[in-house]
Amino acid sequence: MHETRAPVVQFRDVALRLANGRAIVKGLSFDVRPGEILVLLGRSGSGKTTTLKLINRLLLPSEGKVTVEGRSTVEWDPTQLRRRIGYVIQEIGLFPHFTVAQNVAVVPTLQGWEEERKRQRVRELLDLVGLDPTSFADRYPTQLSGGQKQRVGVARALAADPPLLLLDEPFGALDPLTRLELQRELKQLATHLAKTLVFVTHDVREGMVLGSRIALFQEGRMVFLGAPAAFLNSQHPEARAFVAALREPQTQPHPSAGEVE
Secondary structure (H helix, E strand, O other): OHHHOOOOEEEEEEEEEOOOOOEEEEEEEEEEOOOOEEEEEEOOOOOHHHHHHHHOOOOOOOEEEEEEOOEEOOOOOHHHHHHOEEEEEOOOOOOOOOOHHHHHOHHHHHOOOOHHHHHHHHHHHHHHOOOOHHHHOOOOHHHOOHHHHHHHHHHHHHOOOOOEEEEEOOOOOOOHHHHHHHHHHHHHHHHHHOOEEEEEEOOHHHHHHHOOEEEEEEOOEEEEEEOHHHHHHOOOHHHHHHHHHOOOOOOOOOOOOOOOO
C-alpha cells in the first residue's frame, strides 16, 4: 500500500560533517513512507536527532540530498517547510505566558487564521488529545502535569494539519505509566489522522510499541531498517544488544561520555 505512493521524505547518500571533517552522520539513504511511524533508534550520539533535524532544515547536509514532499530541503523556504512539519520535543517548549489555547494556536496565528477558526481548531485538538477544552483551554503550562503538557505539545504540532510530524524523545521525561499511555494514544492518533511520523528514541521498548519500521543507528550510520519483527531477528550486533535489553528491565545501551547526538 505505502509503496505505490511517493515517499514523504527521502535521504540520498546524506552526510553531515563538522568543520574539522568529522562526520556526525554518513551514508544515509532511506525513504519515509506515507502513513508510517518510522522510529529512529540508537544510543545517544548515534546520529538520530541529527537525522531528524536534517528533515526540517534545522541542519543542512554536507553531502547528498534530503527531500521533503519531493523537494530538496535546500530549495524550501525554511519557514514554509517547518509549517508543513509538526515538531514535538522532550522539553515540550510551551510558552509559559500563553494559555493552553494560545499555545496550540501558535502556527494558525502566524498563518493569519480568523479567530473563530482558531477557537474551533483548538477545541477540536484538545478533545483529540484527551484534554477537555472547557477545563484546559485557559490554563497556563505551570498548571499542567508532565503528561498534560506533552498532550498540549502534540496538539500544537497538529494545529495546522501538517502531513508530517517529527518527535524527538517526546516522552523521555515522563513516568513509565504515563509514557506507555501516551505511546498508545499517539499510535492511535497517527492512524486515525493518517499522519506520517518520524520518532527518535533510545528506548527499544518504545520503538517496538510505536514503530511501523525501525531504523537502527550506530556511530552515525543506519545499520538496520525494517519491521519490528525483523528487528527482533536481526543478527547485527547492535540490534542484538538492543533486543537483549528487552529482557533486562533496567538495561538500555548507554552512551559514552561526551558523545554528540
